[in-house]
Amino acid sequence: MAELVIRDLHVSVDGDEGPREILRGVDLTVRSGEVHAIMGPNGSGKSTLAYSVAGHPKYTVTSGTVTLDGEDVLAMSVDERAKAGLFLAMQYPVEVPGVTVSNFLRTAATAVRGEAPKLRAWMGEVKEAMGKLKVDQSFAQRNVNEGFSGGERKRHEILQMELLKPKIAVLDETDSGLDVDALKVVSEGVNRIHDEIGTGLLLITHTTRLLKLIPAEHVHVFVDGRIVASGGAELADKIDSEGYEAFVASEEAGAKA
Template structure:
């Protein structure tokens, strides 16, 4: 079993020469096979947590720790974090013109595993994964996310997830911009990856609709850079009914 452990994490950003603290002491532990949902209003720090774990240079960790099986994640470069088994599915995947999806996937797999996958097996795996996600095989020869719709970009993120087989996946609003059918297909892909690899999942979302397909064991409410409340799946249903107003009135 692997463990991703976040302890008293404080993170700031600098804008217009002014440093602003976004995360104000986040503590969270995720084990292999577990699904943790993070919910909260806009601007509460959910995406900041995701990008800080992944190593985005915009975010400065001022104190606290992130460890993966006892290894210091914050001391790793971004590529070292990926090779260690961390994966970030971005809320807004970027386009990479001139690099085909097939080349990108095989290059990423080679970098993470330290050796190139056997071509015959790899082609079969890619074709099967694309079929499961209902992606047109022609997408393999298109530029990465170039001209993709929002739903196609999210399917491509999950395609990477299934093929790269990380130990922990951080999904930053993977449900945004998806219609009902695409949401179901993407969710099934995440569930397949988790079942196959005993992967831990940190799922960031505003709404409970994706939680009907990806079932969390733990729900954490993010408000103003801290975890304001924690519970089981029933907490997500309560948030759906009541919203986040009660946290604001409580002065969190």
């Protein structure tokens, strides 16, 4: 039973006019087996939360804590966080020229598992995971994300998640840029990993599109760098019909008060 606990997290980013605060006190707990969704308008800081938890050097944590099973995540390097069981499926995974998917996956699995997987078993494992995600076997010999379509990039992210078996996974706008069929394959993959190994999920999205395929029992509305409302699936339905306007307006009123 894993537990990611975020308490009063404040995060700044360096801009042209000095540091700018983007996260302004985030409180959130995600446990194994749970599915959380963070929904908010563009620019509300949702992705900053994802990247701050993963340890992107662009973001500076100014106060607050993040722990995984009691361990201080903020004291860990980026790779130590992954080894501890955190995973970030990125919205825009970068190309790594000259590094094949095959080499990348095996190096990552070796690092996360602490030992090199046995070659034959590993080949089978990769082949099976690729099959489930309807990824062509030739994928393994291509360079990481190089020339990948939007759908291929997202499937590649979920393939990594399947092989690295994280305790808690943050999925940043995984539905963006996917057509209906690709979205179906990707969401089935996420649901399968969640069901099989109980990975706790934090879905970051600004539409309810993904939530129709990956039902989230906890929905949080994110406005201006913090969670302004939390509830169940019904909150997503409310956003679907009414948009974020009511939340944004009340947050502005609150800020003035």
